[in-house]
Amino acid sequence: MLRVIDLVTEFHTENGVVRAVDSISFNLASGETLGLVGESGSGKSVTNLTIMGLLPGTARVPQGSVLYKGRELLGCTEKDLRAIRGREIAMIFQDPMTSLNPFxxxxxxxxxxxxxxxxxxxxxxxxxxxxxxxxxxxxxxxxxxxxxxxxxxxxxxxxxxxxxALLCNPSILIADEPTTALDVTIQAQILDLMRELIGAMETAMVLVSHDLGVVAGMADRVVVMYAGKMMEEGPTERIFERPSHPYTLGLLRSIPRLDDTPQERLHSIEGLPPDPANLPPGCPFAPRCPFRMDACLEEFPVAREVEPGHRIRCHADVGPDDADAFWTPAEEFQNVETREAP
Incomplete structure (x- = not known):
């Protein structure tokens, strides 16, 4: 129903060109829910704004394709997009107070x-x-x-x-952090409501969230993004049970566990996300990755299939048993040596 192919979205700023979305590709089937996950600044929301044709004037899309039922949306006139937005593809934004007209x-x-x-x-x-x-x-x-x-x-x-968003019974619903501004109890009610309604209406959904628990309960497939790039994509159960990208491993390990002791520190991915205006060569996650090789610092790998329908962009071969690498204390993490590429 929806195909995003090699999509690139850039912003022109005073400090130069910032590539917010870099060669993202995914498919959304009828009635399917696709989760886009990643920390703030990973390009999730910009991807959806590009699909909807709601980018600001400083943005441009130099490359890629967005196909809705075989029709190219990039380059459509505003009149044509208005006929699609709301009617066939609807969007729920993060903050309803700023999305609804107060007057x-x-x-x-x-x-x-x-x-x-x-x-x-x-x-x-x-x-x-x-x-x-x-x-x-x-x-x-x-x-x-x-x-x-x-x-x-x-x-x-x-x-x-x-x-x-659902008034016109759209084919696709894009939900951009739909519960961020709500307390936990209300979040659960809203998510249950959305799950019930889109199931009854057979509406496909792109769900943007940094909450992995929300995605695990709602999505059929997951795309993990970092610094505008796709790091891992696959069925939700496969991603959560057998993650194959170091960044996904780090995200999952950072979730607090009920069996953690009270004295145990919360786990996190060491380091900071890169400056989008000055991305490092190679893989943008390499400076924070305990599995990095020399090749990671030089070249961002092409997507490869781990299993049918499960893709990653990584030189290393890792799995859930390697999550302990993200337990390394910060002072030791800085001394992790890079591996030789095989």
């Missing part, structure tokens, strides 16, 4: 979607909007629909955003 009642913001995309009358659109608010768990939707965004709680505003 308009919820009713106007919902009904406008149906009037523009489906040609409904005001009365028809209002009735359909109330019905959708009820589906997303808004109590007393016939009255709440006339509220302003600031009159609703954070959880209610996010439910309104979900309702708005």
């Amino acid at each position: 308009l009642r919820v009713s106007r913001q919902l009904t406008e979607v149906l009037e523009v995309h489906l040609g409904m009358s005001r009365a028809e659109a209002r009735a359909a909007s109330i019905s959708m608010l009820e589906k997303v768990g808004i109590p007393d939707p016939a009255n709440r629909i006339d509220s302003y965004p600031h009159e609703l709680s954070g959880g209610m505003r996010q439910r309104v955003m979900i309702a708005m």
Whole structure:
């Protein structure tokens, strides 16, 4: 249904060109949920903004292709994109308070979607909007629909955003950190709601999150990103049970465990992400990687298949048993020697 092929997105800044997304490729099948994971600045959100055609004026896409049902979206006119956005591909943004117009009642913001995309009358659109608010768990939707965004709680505003995104029964839903601004209890409710609705509507979803637990519970497949590049891609169960890229190993090891002792320090990946305006040669993760070889500092590897449907971009051969490498104390980590490339 959706194919992203060798996508590159750059930003022109005062300090030069910043490549935020670098040669990303993935497919999204009908009814499938794909998780995009990685730390802040890895290019997850920019990838989705590129798909939606919502990049700012300082950005450009010099390379790649975004195909929706065989149709190229890159280069489409704004008029053509408006016919697709909301109607066939919808998006839920991180912060509903900044995504909803504070000066308009919820009713106007919902009904406008149906009037523009489906040609409904005001009365028809209002009735359909109330019905959708009820589906997303808004109590007393016939009255709440006339509220302003600031009159609703954070959880209610996010439910309104979900309702708005699903009003036209889109083929694809892009959810960009949909629960970041919510407390843990409300997060669980929102995720359960999204899982139920997209399952009933058979909607495909791209789920962006830095929360690996959320992705594990929602996604069928996972793409792990770092510094704008794809590091690992594969079925969710395979990625979590048998990760094959050092960065994925580090991410999974950084999750607190119930069997950790109270005195044990939380584990983390040593070092800092690279400056996107000044990426190192070779693999961008190499300076932080305990498995790095000489080749890692010189050349970023092409994607290779570990198993059918499971790809990595790494020179090393690692597995879940190698996660102990990320337990190395910081003072020792700095002295890890590079390996000779085989």
